Amino acid sequence: MKRMKKLLTGLLTLAMTLSMMTMTAFAAEPPAKMPTIDFDSSKKGSITIHKYEYNGEAKVTGTGEDNQTPPEGAEPLANVKFKITKIAELSAYYGTDAEAFPTVEAAKGMAAIATFEKATGSDGVATFNELPLGLYLVQETEAPAQITGKVEDFLVSVPMTNATGDDWLYNVHVYPKNSSTYGEVTLQKKGKIGSADATNLKGAQFKLEVQKNPTTWEQVLKNNKGADIGVAGILTTDDYGKITVKDLAPGDYRFVEVKVPENTGYIADLKTAYEFTVAEKDSPDEGATYKAGSILIDGVKVDTAQHPIEVINYKPAVEKEVQDKTTKAWENASADYSVGDTIPYRVTVDVPANIADLKTFTLTDTPEHQTYVDNSLKIYSNAECTTETLVGKYTVTSENSGWKITFDPKDLSSVAGERIYISFKMTLKEGAIVGSTGNTNEINLDYSNKILPDGVDPDPTLPKTDEIKNETTVYTFDIAVEKVDATDNTKLPGVTFDLYRKLSDDAVVGGNVSANPVKGLTGKFEKVETDLTTNSEGKISVPGLANGDYWLVETKTKEGYNLLKNPVNVQIAATYTETTTTETKTDATGKTTTTTIKTITLSNAGDSNNGVFKTVVKNSKGFTLPTTGGIGTFVFTFAGIAMMAAAVILLITGKKKKAE
Template identity: 25%
Template sequence: MNKKWFSVSMILALIFSLLVPVGALSAVDNDNVYQRETGSLMIHKYSLEADEMDDGVEGNGEVEQFVPSDAEPLEGVTFKITRTHSFNPFTDEWSEDPGAPIEVITDSTGVALFGNLPLGRYMVEETDGPDFVNLNEDTYYVDIPMTNEEGTELNYDVHIFPKNDVIRGSVNLFKMDRYESALEGVKFALYKVVDDGEDQLINGELMTDAYGKIHVDELMYGDYYFIELEPANGYVGTGETMHSFSVESSGEVDPVWVTNYKIPEIDKQVNGGDSLEINREENFTYTLHIDLPGDIGSYNSFVISDQLDPMLHFEGVNFVEADGVDVESALSFDNTNNLLSWSATDFSALSGKSELIISFDASIMNDAEGAIENKGELEFENEYEVDGDVESDITTVTPTIGSIQVTKFAKDDDPETANPLDGAKFQLKDSEGNDVDGVHSGVNGVFNWDRLDYGTYYLHEVEAPDGYRLLTQPIEIIVGEGDGADGVDVEMNVFNSESDWELPATGGIGTSIFTAIGLALMVLALGLYLRRRNQMA
């Protein structure tokens, strides 16, 4: 019988020990009522979007509590608890009794367990956590044991469910030109930096609005960058340059400013226009006008070139100026096989300037014919390693070439029916008296001078045909166009008079008869004068 009661007693004791929660048991009175001397605190940490943070309910310390469906267990949050008061379960008294801090980090399930805690009041602090959430800076207190909501039971194993809102930031990008005017319609892509993999494309179709603005929100914690995909029309882009920013806290980050500058332009003129007709071997002036970009000071390269036609001869540089200031030393000049180039070497000298002007002279070679086309070219690379090239409009220089054709006739001949006179010789001279192609004998009375520059010429007859008088004065001929000119290809007829007397033979009457007649007239005049004077006296 005693053995039977002993077995029953042991079984009941075992069952009672299994029903008692974790913690030590102590007898408090003679009625065998036991109290726990230790308890536990289990923190269940979750992350949640900021706009859902108010969806939860007040905690009650129980293990079964409401957790929003979108909440995610949050690993890596450091909690520190510090006992501020101790509790004596035998006397039901609380006393100030600071303890040493204890730290635990939440595991992959978001749980931080503080076990075997002496009974008392604990200050709970969140001291560290993942970068992508906002830490809860509030300090709160937990009692162990904790009385339930109904006030009927003590909970020695307290569960709390704090939540952290996920960091979400927003950013504004502003696209402007050098004058801070908004650039609409510029396309960007947005990427998130991934430390151990390929960066994540967030949006590849972002376009600036009428204010040059792109707004992106709901960005998680991390590093980001914009890439400019399509610059505004007429502007140089920023290429593969990353326009970076970071989301480190909730709210709006500092705006990203991206400035575009216009594509530089080049214009070429010849003697102030786009075309010129000029004599061969006569100097004329080419002028290159280059619009300097606002960020020229940060450019990597800036090269102006001009490939002269083989029929042109380079005569020399007149000046290189930027906004009226001599900057020839800021560019390196080269001439290789008629390829003229000016390469910027001192960008600081060009910084802040708006227009670069290069002036140089050239001439047309003597054997050139027809229109000669020419253009300037600009090649560049900006600080973002975006390169490009632009060309000027074509300028044209044309050698002015004329001709003179002279046909020799007798004075009264009709050029339509008469045959030209043969046997004359002519010499053509320019306005400075220089001989042009020697003395021409002509062919059957026709004389030709080809490939003449525009200008004034003088035709001298150096020998007349037999039986005809030699011209005593040169004939002025103006080859060219415009008022006063005889034309580009001048055709003219020259008439000679016949010699209509014969010279007397040597020793003949010669001029004696004319001398006698002259003397007689003089005597007659003298007599008339004397007679008139006597009458007046």
């Protein structure tokens, strides 16, 4: 009777101990008659651990048998490591003078008889077979990072009584469950070109890293439920520029950019890391300002579903403009000038916000049939080009009739994220192309296409550069004069003209500019050409003229013809239709070039719309006057004397009649 009481006491103690553990093994009170435990040393048992991840409220009492159904929502949990330690023989608790079962804390201090370790598989199961009979301490030694509610250590007796208390279970099944914490984070990728608003950027690539220790980060290939992170650990922004990663265990993470979208020309920032934390526990502050699993940035909770981690890629912008000769307005695509004119240009540069991190930022101007006016280039902070900036922080060198500036990007840090305006002048040279082809002037901006992490690649050729091209076109025209006989269209060589261009009333008189220069020209005029003489075919060509109101004044005509009474007007009034498109392409070397294509169509541009304005000037023959000393002169002289004599006779005769 005494032994039976001790046995019951031991079993009840074990049951009570196990009942305090989270889903540990349980032993029921045995009936009056129980089968005897076989203490034969050859007898073996097993402990099978069914591990689940579960965050629900349901509680299920363990029976030790392999028939328990986990609560709804419980998922098998792999890669949980357990250690079971045999700490005592059962004879000490079931035999003569049986002792009370130890507490878990007491068991931890007992000497180990045998130790076994195993991890759960993908089904969440770990089975320890062929175990010697005894009392075992079960300990969860390692679990996935998301497991924040680990199972407390517990004791298992092998064997133990079944649920009905009428038999011994030599193969014991336990169903411990762990609570977990997960975080979900969203990143928003945007692209910003020049001063334009940032827009969502599809196709940018990132990797996600988790911090293993203060100096080591490791790329995350799968989330903490085993799902792949992107493709081989590379995440790509969707149509809305977003990346969302779910089921992240508590810890410190960071997003690092890997690649910008193809054919965009954005600067890839491979240096900057965007760090965040998945909180392991509720906020320690009163009121729990955040819960476990919240996303923290610099210790502050951020709902990234509503306010994603924002990452911006930058791309510089450049635009070239030419000043209209008449209106003085800046034209995006085209203007017209005469050969020898000084042409004002303006280049607008949007400096990226991360300019100081770049290695290369170079501007090159390449003109056609134009020459840079030395020392005419200056950089301004305003569009009116009145306030200079970056003085002393750049050098202009002449190159192929144009110019080049190679900036030290750090010198541009004072204008990061702002606009600068480069003003300069060109001269239109002899031989400029007349008509619709025009004379282009192109600006090229070369800039680093990546920001590399410090010390990652010592190669001085890295990073590579991308390029932006923008151009304007200067047009010039031709007046073609044909001089002919008014009667039979015979070509008249040797006829000389001066060419004038009418100016506005506020033009300043001086030099080639005068008021009312010749009869028939009223107002202010610029003398463009003098002594234009028709060739053997009676033709004159005056190329290199801008739009304007031109007047031909004949100064010498062919012998036998009369000079023109009035100047001849020739109007050059070509108009432009401009279409602008931008294309970005990446070549085989990885260089991306963004080109603004400006298609310009001329209208009212002379004969056949080719920029040549033709005019035919007709001259008429004059009277044939006799030469000095010829008979013609004698006849006129004699007639004059005769008329005078007749007058005298009439006068004398008249006086005589009056006297009578």
